[in-house]
Amino acid sequence: MVYVRALLDVDSPVHKVGDEVGVKVRLINDSSSSINVNITLDYLLEGRHVNSWTGSALALPGEVTTVNASFTVGEAGLWVIRLNGDAGTSKFTESIKVRVIEGRRPVKLALVYHMHQPPWYMSDGRYYADWAFRYVHAPVMAPFFNGGPYLFHAFLNDKYSGVKVNIHLSPSLLKQWVDAIEKGYTLINGEVHAKGSGEVNAVAKVLDMYRVQANRGQLDVLSSVYAHTILGYLASRYEIIDVIDEELGVGMEVTKSTLGVNPVGVWTPEMAWSMELLDIYEKHKVGYTVLDGGNHFPGVQGDKGSIYEPYSLGGRLTVFFRDERLSNILSFQNNIPDERSAVKLAAMLSRSIIETNGELVVIALDGENFIAMSKTPAMVGLMLDKFYSYLSRMQELGIIETVRLSQVNMSRRSITYIPTTSWLGGFTKWDGERREHAEYWVKVIDSYRYLRGLEDALGGKINEARYALWHALDSDFWWAEFWNPDLINHWVEEFRNILDSRFKIAMRPLREVYRGLVNRPIDVELEFDNDMGVNVKFKLICLDTQLDVVIQPGSSRIKCSIIPRLAGSYRVPIFVTSGNYIYLQSYVTLNVTYGNRDPPNEDSAG
Numbered sequence: 042m043v044y045v046r047a048l049l050d051v052d053s054p055v056h057k058v059g060d061e062v063g064v065k066v067r068l069i070n071d072s073s074s075s076i077n078v079n080i081t082l083d084y085l086l087e088g089r090h091v092n093s094w095t096g097s098a099l100a101l102p103g104e105v106t107t108v109n110a111s112f113t114v115g116e117a118g119l120w121v122i123r124l125n126g127d128a129g130t131s132k133f134t135e136s137i138k139v140r141v142i143e144g145r146r147p148v149k150l151a152l153v154y155h156m157h158q159p160p161w162y163m164s165d166g167r168y169y170a171d172w173a174f175r176y177v178h179a180p181v182m183a184p185f186f187n188g189g190p191y192l193f194h195a196f197l198n199d200k201y202s203g204v205k206v207n208i209h210l211s212p213s214l215l216k217q218w219v220d221a222i223e224k225g226y227t228l229i230n231g232e233v234h235a236k237g238s239g240e241v242n243a244v245a246k247v248l249d250m251y252r253v254q255a256n257r258g259q260l261d262v263l264s265s266v267y268a269h270t271i272l273g274y275l276a277s278r279y280e281i282i283d284v285i286d287e288e289l290g291v292g293m294e295v296t297k298s299t300l301g302v303n304p305v306g307v308w309t310p311e312m313a314w315s316m317e318l319l320d321i322y323e324k325h326k327v328g329y330t331v332l333d334g335g336n337h338f339p340g341v342q343g344d345k346g347s348i349y350e351p352y353s354l355g356g357r358l359t360v361f362f363r364d365e366r367l368s369n370i371l372s373f374q375n376n377i378p379d380e381r382s383a384v385k386l387a388a389m390l391s392r393s394i395i396e397t398n399g400e401l402v403v404i405a406l407d408g409e410n411f412i413a414m415s416k417t418p419a420m421v422g423l424m425l426d427k428f429y430s431y432l433s434r435m436q437e438l439g440i441i442e443t444v445r446l447s448q449v450n451m452s453r454r455s456i457t458y459i460p461t462t463s464w465l466g467g468f469t470k471w472d473g474e475r476r477e478h479a480e481y482w483v484k485v486i487d488s489y490r491y492l493r494g495l496e497d498a499l500g501g502k503i504n505e506a507r508y509a510l511w512h513a514l515d516s517d518f519w520w521a522e523f524w525n526p527d528l529i530n531h532w533v534e535e536f537r538n539i540l541d542s543r544f545k546i547a548m549r550p551l552r553e554v555y556r557g558l559v560n561r562p563i564d565v566e567l568e569f570d571n572d573m574g575v576n577v578k579f580k581l582i583c584l585d586t587q588l589d590v591v592i593q594p595g596s597s598r599i600k601c602s603i604i605p606r607l608a609g610s611y612r613v614p615i616f617v618t619s620g621n622y623i624y625l626q627s628y629v630t631l632n633v634t635y636g637n638r639d640p641p642n643e644d645s646a647g
Contacts, residue, residue, distance in 0.1 A: 044072035045100055045128040048381055049135040053434040054388035055395050056141050058117050060438065066108040066124060070100035076128050083123040084112050086141075091120075100128070114141045137385070140392040147442040149401040149449065150394055150432070151361065152204075153331055154194060154408030155308055157211035157269050159517040159528075162220075164509070164535045167229045169528060173217040174226065174234070176409050178243035185419035190409035192243065193422055195250035198259060201429040203436060205443040208408065209263035209308035210251065212295035213515070216267075218244050219299055248299070255302045261445035264296035264304035265289070268515040273313035274468045275514070277461045279486055283493075286321050288511050293325060305447040306330060311471075311516050312337070312464035323357045329446055330358065331405045332459065335365035336466040343456030349399025353453040360459065361446060363405035367393055372406040375415040375424075383424035391431045395440065401451060474521035481529055485513055488536055494620035495544055498577045503543060509536035544624065545572035546592060548617060554630045555603075562602040565629055567615065569597050579624065582616040605633040 045068055052063035068078055082094040092112055100106045114120060124135040158173040175181075176189035186193050198206065220226065222245045225236040234240045254260045266272065266288040275281040289307070296304045305328040309318070312333050322330065332338075334348035341352070348362040370390055377383050394402050415421045435441040463470075472478045492506055513532035518525040547570045557563035565583060571592050581588045583601035590599055603613060610632045617625035 045070050045076055045078055045126070045131055045133065047124060047126050047133050047135055048384065049122065049124045049137050050384055051122065051137055051139055051388070053431055053438060053440070054137070054139055054391045055431075055435055055438075055440050056114055056139060057144055057438060057440065058114060058141055060141075061111050061113050062120075062122075062139055064094075064110040064112070064122060066098075066110070066126075068098060068100040068106040068108065068126075070102050070104060070106070073102050075102060076100045076130075078106075079127040080108060081125045082110055082112075083125070085121045085123065086116055087118050088121075114139070117141050117143050135381075137388060138392065140395055142395060142440070146400075147436075147439055148395060148397075148399065149444045149451075150441050151207055151401065151403045151405075151444050151446050151449070153207040153209070153263075153363070153403060153405035153446070155209045155211075155406065156191060156194070156214060156408040157209070157265075157310070157517075158214040158217065159269055159515040160213045160512050161217065161528075162226075163229065163531060167227050169229055171226070171228060171234075173214055174221060174240055174244055176413060177247050178240045181413050182418045182422040185422045188243070190412040190418075192247045193412065193425075194408055195247050195254065197426065197429055198254045199250065200426075201433050202259060203443075204429055204432050205259055205261075205445050207261040207263060207306065207446050208251070209265060209306075210296070210300070211265055211269060211308075211310075212267045212292035212299075213269065215248075215295055215299040218248050222248070252300050255300050258445075261306060261447050262296060262300055262302050262304050263306040263308045264293045265308045265310060266511070267292040267295065268511045269310045269517055270511065270514045271311055271313045271463070271468065271471055271516045271519070272309060272318055273315035273461055273463065274471065276317035277315040278468075279489070280317075281489060282317060282321065284489070284507065284510060284514070285318070286324065287507065289321060289325050289327075313468070313516075314459055314463075315461040316458065319354060319358060328359060329361060331361045331363055331403060331446075333365055333462075333464045334362040334403075336462050336464060337459055338362045340458075340460035340462075341456050342458040344454040345456065346454055347399065348403075349397060349401050351401065351449055351451055351453045352456045354456055354459065356455065359453060360456070361401075361403050361449075363403045364397065364399075365464075367397075367402065368404050368406045371404065372411045375411050375417075375421050377415070377417050377420035377424055379420065380423060383420050384427055387424050387428040387431060390428060391435065401444075401449065403446075470521050471516055471519040475524050477524070477526065478519070478521075481519075481526065484533055485510075485529075488513075488533055488540075490620060490622045491537065491540055494618070494622035494624065495540055498579055498619040498624075499543075499573075499575065500578070503539065506536050506539040506543075509533075509539060543573065546570065546577070546617075546625065548615075548625045548627055550615070550627055550629045551598070552629065554632060556632045556634075557603075557605060558636045559605055559608050559633055562604050563631065564600050564602050565615070566598055566600050567627075569599065571595060571597070578619070580618045582618060584613050603631070605631055608633050608635055 048067040050065045079097045084092045094110050098108045120139040126133045161170045177191045179189050181189040227233045255262045307327045309330050352360045354360050412421045509532050518528050551566045555563050569592050571594050581590045584603045612628045615627045
C-alpha cells in the first residue's frame with residue numbers, strides 16, 4: 042500500500058539562462074506514523090543528464106512536508122526535473138518541465154475573460170433562473186474555494202494584484218446585480234432573496250471588488266450590447282443595424298454607470314463579426330474588440346502578419362486576435378482529476394505562451410463556464426490559482442508582461458476586411474442545429490418588421506418594445522444545447538403585446554361590392570377608426586394603386602381608386618402597410634364589364 046505521495050512543483054515553468062530555478066517537493070503522508078523519505082532530483086536538458094540533488098525528509102503522519110531545492114540553468118532548451126522518492130514501503134516518481142530561454146523582451150500577455158449572463162428575469166421582474174447570483178455565492182468550487190466563478194475571479198485579482206486582466210462583465214449581468222442589490226430578487230418558483238440577505242450581500246461584495254480593481258488600473262473593463270446578441274448574424278443576415286446600434290449605446294452606459302469607468306473595448310458576443318459592425322463601433326467610440334485567430338484571421342485582408350500583434354481595421358478599430366488553441370486549453374481541457382494534473386496543466390499553459398514566440402498573446406474565453414461547467418470545478422480553480430502564481434513569478438523574472446488591451450503600445454498593421462463568422466466558424470449553433478430554429482427566427486423577424494413599420498407610421502421609436510426585443514435575441518437562449526423557447530416566447534409575446542397596445546386602428550370598406558368598367562377608375566371608400574390619439578402615416582394599396590395617407594384620430598374616410606384591367610366578378614385585396622409590414626387587410630368585390638359608360642355603384646342587395 043502506498044503511504045507517501047509527492048507533488049513536484051517549480052517557482053516558474055519558464056526561466057531565462059542563468060536563472061536559479063526554485064524546486065518544491067510536497068510530501069503527503071497518508072499513514073499514521075512518521076516515514077523517512079529519501080529524495081533524488083535529476084536535472085535533464087533535452088534528455089541529457091546535467092545535474093542531481095539528493096536529500097531526505099521526515100514525513101509526519103497526516104501532514105504535508107515540504108522540501109525545497111534549487112539549481113541554476115546555464116543553457117536554453119527544455120529542461121526536465123525528475124523526482125525519485127523512496128519511502129521504504131513505497132517508491133514514487135514525478136517530473137515537471139521548465140522552458141529556459143535566452144534573454145528577450147517580455148511577451149505581452151492579455152487575459153480576456155468574457156463574463157456574461159443573459160437577462161434571466163421575466164417582464165414582471167421575477168427570475169426564470171438565478172445563475173447571475175448563484176455563480177457568486179454558491180459553493181460551486183468547494184472545497185477549494187467557497188463561492189462561484191464571479192467571486193473567484195475577483196479573489197484572484199486581489200491575491201495577484203500585479204497580474205493585469207481584461208474582463209467583460211456583460212451589461213445584462215451588471216443590471217441583474219444592481220437590481221438584486223437595490224431590491225433583492227424573487228424566482229418564478231416563489232423563492233425570495235431579500236435585499237440584505239446573504240446571497241445579495243455576496244453580490245454587493247463582488248461588484249464592489251470589481252469596481253475597486255477597475256479603478257485602481259488592474260482591469261480593462263470591456264462593455265458590449267446590453268444582452269448577448271449575435272451581432273454579426275443579425276447585421277449580415279437580417280440587416281438589424283438599428284437594434285445593435287441602440288443596444289450597444291445602452292450597454293456601454295450600463296457599464297460606465299455601474300463600474301465607474303469609461304469602457305474602451307467592446308466584447309463582440311460569440312465573436313459574431315461582420316463588417317457592418319464597423320460603423321456602429323466607430324459611432325460609439327469603441328477602441329478595440331477581440332476576435333478569433335482560428336476562424337476570423339485566415340480570411341483577413343490587408344497587411345497581415347500573425348495573430349500575435351494588433352491590427353487597425355480601416356484606421357477605425359483596433360482588433361486583437363485570440364490564440365484559439367491556448368484559449369481552448371482553458372475553455373475545454375478542464376476536467377482535471379487531481380492537484381498533480383492541475384499543476385501540470387498550469388505549467389504547460391505557461392510554457393506554451395512563451396513557445397508561441399509571439400510579441401502579444403491573447404487568451405480569451407468565457408470566464409465562468411470553463412470553471413462551473415467542468416466536472417471538477419475545484420481543481421480548475423486550483424489550476425487557475427497556480428497559473429496566476431506562475432504569471433506573477435514570470436513577471437518578476439521579466440519573461441511575461443500581463444497587459445490591459447487599452448494600453449498595448451505596439452505598431453498596428455492596417456487591414457481592410459474581416460470575414461463574417463463566429464468563434465465557431467459559422468452560425469448554425471443558433472440557427473440550424475435545432476429544428477425549431479427556423480420557426481422562431483421567422484417569429485422574431487416578423488415582430489421586428491412589425492416594430493419598424495409602426496415606428497415609421499408614428500414617426501418615433503417605441504423604446505419599451507425594443508427593450509423586450511433585445512431579451513428575445515440573447516444568443517444564450519438560442520444555443521442549440523441550451524435552447525430556451527420559454528424565454529424567447531415570453532419576450533416576443535411581451536414585445537408584440539406592447540406593439541398591439543399601440544396599434545389601434547380598424548378599417549372597413551363602405552360597400553362590399555363595386556361595379557365598374559374595364560380600364561375605368563372605381564372609387565372605393567374606406568372608413569377608419571383611429572384610437573391611437575395621433576395622426577399616423579401609412580401606405581394604402583388598392584390593387585395597383587398606392588397612396589400615402591394620414592389617418593387622423595377618430596373616424597375618417599379615405600377614397601382609393603381602383604382601375605380594373607379584367608372583366609368579371611372577383612375579389613380585390615386592400616392593404617394598409619408601413620415599411621414592409623401589412624397592418625390591415627380587407628377585400629371588396631368588383632363586378633366589371635366592358636362598356637362605354639360607367640354603371641352606378643351598388644351593393645349586392647341593390
